[in-house]
Amino acid sequence: MQTDLYCDDAAVVSPRALSAADEALLWLGGFLRDQSYRFTTTTPLTHSRVVQRGAVDGASLMRVFGWSLPFSASDLPAEVLQALALAKALAHSNGLLRSKVRFSTLNDQIYAHSAFPTEAADSVFFGPDTYRFARCIESVLNSQPPSYSAQRLIDIGCGSGAGGILAANLLRPGVELLLADINPEAVRFARINAMLNGMTRTQAIHSDLFQNARGPFDYIVANPPYLVDDFQRLYRHGGGELGIELSLDIVREAIPHLSRNGRLLLYTGSPIIGGVDQFLAAMKPLLDASPVTFDYEEVDPDVFGEELDRPVYRRVDRIAAVFLNIKKEG
Numbered sequence: 001m002q003t004d005l006y007c008d009d010a011a012v013v014s015p016r017a018l019s020a021a022d023e024a025l026l027w028l029g030g031f032l033r034d035q036s037y038r039f040t041t042t043t044p045l046t047h048s049r050v051v052q053r054g055a056v057d058g059a060s061l062m063r064v065f066g067w068s069l070p071f072s073a074s075d076l077p078a079e080v081l082q083a084l085a086l087a088k089a090l091a092h093s094n095g096l097l098r099s100k101v102r103f104s105t106l107n108d109q110i111y112a113h114s115a116f117p118t119e120a121a122d123s124v125f126f127g128p129d130t131y132r133f134a135r136c137i138e139s140v141l142n143s144q145p146p147s148y149s150a151q152r153l154i155d156i157g158c159g160s161g162a163g164g165i166l167a168a169n170l171l172r173p174g175v176e177l178l179l180a181d182i183n184p185e186a187v188r189f190a191r192i193n194a195m196l197n198g199m200t201r202t203q204a205i206h207s208d209l210f211q212n213a214r215g216p217f218d219y220i221v222a223n224p225p226y227l228v229d230d231f232q233r234l235y236r237h238g239g240g241e242l243g244i245e246l247s248l249d250i251v252r253e254a255i256p257h258l259s260r261n262g263r264l265l266l267y268t269g270s271p272i273i274g275g276v277d278q279f280l281a282a283m284k285p286l287l288d289a290s291p292v293t294f295d296y297e298e299v300d301p302d303v304f305g306e307e308l309d310r311p312v313y314r315r316v317d318r319i320a321a322v323f324l325n326i327k328k329e330g
Helices: 020-034 044-052 060-065 078-086 128-141 162-171 184-196 245-257 278-288 305-309
Strands: 090-093 096-099 101-106 109-114 152-156 176-181 202-206 217-222 258-273 292-300 318-328
Touching: 020 078, 020 101, 020 109, 020 184, 060 101, 078 090, 101 128, 109 162, 109 184, 128 162, 128 258, 128 292, 128 318, 152 162, 152 245, 162 176, 162 184, 162 217, 176 184, 184 202, 217 245, 245 258, 245 278, 245 318, 258 278, 278 292, 278 318, 305 318
Parallel strands: 152 176, 152 217, 176 202, 217 258
Antiparallel strands: 090 096, 101 109, 258 318, 292 318
């Protein structure tokens, strides 16, 4: 029996219903792609260090849309400047101009997201975690037998949409992609990025986890925030005492939404205290009581080391980037 992918039509954002600002942003991404634009986004600390040197190498497009540096109107073609203005992504900075949107590349894809620094509460982040998340997705999907055919895929807390778009591209043909986020700005960027990267069977929705979506789904991918953020910014704050609550909620809610033999691919972070992985310890009883099998690994043993200077992490030895691959038993 066919099951509806979406449970609330009012919450669905049609990829055809683009505003003039979104059309301009879509054009801008296409222009950069046609110019063979490439930019790998670093951590905020690395970005700050490079910019503070005062001499960033690279073409004007990379300086403006990668390094988020101020520029003069003469630095860009007139049509690019006009597109930035139409996209409502042009800001003034001490007599110069600055782009409020940033573009990063992943493999042969290009993604729009928030400019550096990502200080606003509704910022949409793209960075090293995105690249690690992508490698994890590729490692699983590239190992699937050629006969396997997935029909439905959802990216929970999609942000820029990179995880879901990459996965859908690997699962083609025919897969339906749903991009879901509680942040309206993320929904906007994800919708544009799906179109920019040729994902035609895609919808983006405003949803608190699975609130406005129902399965079953053959794949659920997620790269939630996992830090404790004093300002509780959506792209950064993972909730709870140590930042792992949102990741636990995703596991708990995802399992009932998986199809038989469906998979949850979750990339997140875990505080390690006295050698004990806190996310794994909290999650394992839930998985042991569910009809699933799983693989779990440390992708990077030490990320966001600067966070350990904060009082909330005073007992934490390190923060590890981890990857959870859950398969629901058929």
